[in-house]
Amino acid sequence: MLIISNAVSIPDDEIELSAIRAQGSGGQNVNKVSSAIHLRFDIRASSLPEFYKERLLQLKDSRISKEGVLIIKAQQFRTQEKNRENALQRLQELIKAAVVVQKTRRATKPSRSSQRKRMDSKTKHGKTKALRGRVTD
Template sequence: MLTISNHVALADWEIDISQIRAQGAGGQNVNKVASAVHLRFDISRSTLPPFYKERLMALNDQRISKEGVVIIKAQSYRTLELNKEDALSRLKELITSATRQQKVRRPTKPTKGSQRRRVDHKTRKGKIKSLRGKVSSS
């Protein structure tokens, strides 16, 4: 069970993780290639809510095919377990980015009060600067 957020979770059967070993691997990266992992996640067959499925399909990500299959390749670690965890965390980040609501900020005009405070602050700062270096005679 992969928990994405409080109300979104994926069952184990939805995520297919397979170990990939490249043919004829040699040289220094033998251990890395031997522990490579491909994660496959079918968006259309998943138990995600329809809204999340649509958002995932609309994402502009090269890991998502036109058929709605997410394929994540992980081979940066030497052990199989770490590569599995890495692939799962990247899937979780992808789904989270699709489920997050975009905040719409509307352009706001500065209020009269904020404009006045800004001018007051600038003039106060200017007065303090003009008094620097002057010796007061008392």
């Protein structure tokens, strides 16, 4: 059971975990030990609330296929158990991040004092530059 929030959780049978061989260098062990984890999660067929599903499917993420299947490959660690934990944690973080609703930005006007300070600094800078010109008699 993967817990997303107090009210939302994903049963283990909806998450498909399979062990695969890791890529990259690893010496003699890399060719015979399947330490990497391939996590597959079908968003559309899951028991997540509709809001969660919509937000996840709207993400422009290369890990989500056209069929709505999220694929995470975890091969950071040397042991299968740590890679399994890492894949589940990444799934949990992705779902939590997709559901966060950002605050709408409201345009604000600069205050009068800030506008005055800006104009004063510009005139001061202009005077300084004007004083750098040629000196004539």
